[in-house]
Amino acid sequence: xxxxxxxSGPLSVPExxxxxxxxxxxxxxxxxxxxxxQYSGKSPELIMFIYSNGDKEDGRFxxxxxxxxxxxxxxxxxxxxxxxxxxxxAGHGSSNTGKLIFGQGTTLQxxx
Amino acid sequence: ExxxxxxxxxxxxxMGQEVILRCVPxxxxxxxxxxxxxxxxxxxFLVSFYNNEISEKSEIFxxxxxxxxxxxxxxxxxxxxxxxxxxxxxxxxxxxxxxGNQPQHFGDGTRLSIL
Numbered sequence: 001x002x003x004x005x006x007x008s009g010p011l012s013v014p015e016x017x018x019x020x021x022x023x024x025x026x027x028x029x030x031x032x033x034x035x036x037x038q039y040s041g042k043s044p045e046l047i048m049f050i051y052s053n054g055d056k057e058d059g060r061f062x063x064x065x066x067x068x069x070x071x072x073x074x075x076x077x078x079x080x081x082x083x084x085x086x087x088x089x090a091g092h093g094s095s096n097t098g099k100l101i102f103g104q105g106t107t108l109q110x111x112x
Numbered sequence: 113e114x115x116x117x118x119x120x121x122x123x124x125x126x127m128g129q130e131v132i133l134r135c136v137p138x139x140x141x142x143x144x145x146x147x148x149x150x151x152x153x154x155x156x157f158l159v160s161f162y163n164n165e166i167s168e169k170s171e172i173f174x175x176x177x178x179x180x181x182x183x184x185x186x187x188x189x190x191x192x193x194x195x196x197x198x199x200x201x202x203x204x205x206x207x208x209x210x211x212g213n214q215p216q217h218f219g220d221g222t223r224l225s226i227l
């Protein structure tokens with residue numbers, strides 16, 4: 001069974017701090033990974049995607065991918081209370097049909 | 113910014129009834145997907161669709177489920193005879209290309225409640 005694993009949290013950080021969210025995956029054939037933010041009762045909203053080893057930065061967000069360790073992370077700098085949400089990690093499997101495999105999500109709480 | 117739109121936002125149906133969930137993907141997107149999320153659980157893949165054919169379906173997507181692109185804009189998910197366990201949020205998504213390097217954009221979802 002191909003899985004994407006996340007710590008469900010909650011992860012609590014003070015406002016202005018760096019939040020670090022982590023994800024591991026089991027399918028070595030997975031080529032690309034996506035971070036979505038989901039507010040309670042809402043749909044997943046794309047934050048970033050990454051498909052090359054290393055770091056990818058977009059504003060306050062940095063995604064990191066290490067294919068050898070099968071590890072993906074998302075760093076949020078200068079965390080704001082509005083960043084409080086559940087962060088979903090998803091891997092695009094090796095089936096080449098677009099199927100995304102989601103982790104269970106990490107709940108982030110940013111305290112003012 | 114272009115959006116994936118889903119209707120209705122909430123559907124309440126008696127067990128055993130048929131339900132159709134509707135989606136309008138982003139206009140230049142070619143790949144379409146349905147996912148569901150039972151309350152408190154993971155987002156789960158149901159089906160992917162390209163060129164008027166199902167590309168892949170999950171074990172959840174049994175004979176009670178079907179998808180259709182009846183015209184150039186709509187993409188529908190039909191559940192023929194609903195069960196209590198079909199109660200969930202159903203999300204439609206689309207991508208411009210296969211999301212090796214292209215992300216999937218999600219609609220706001222339809223909350224399906226089976227009584």
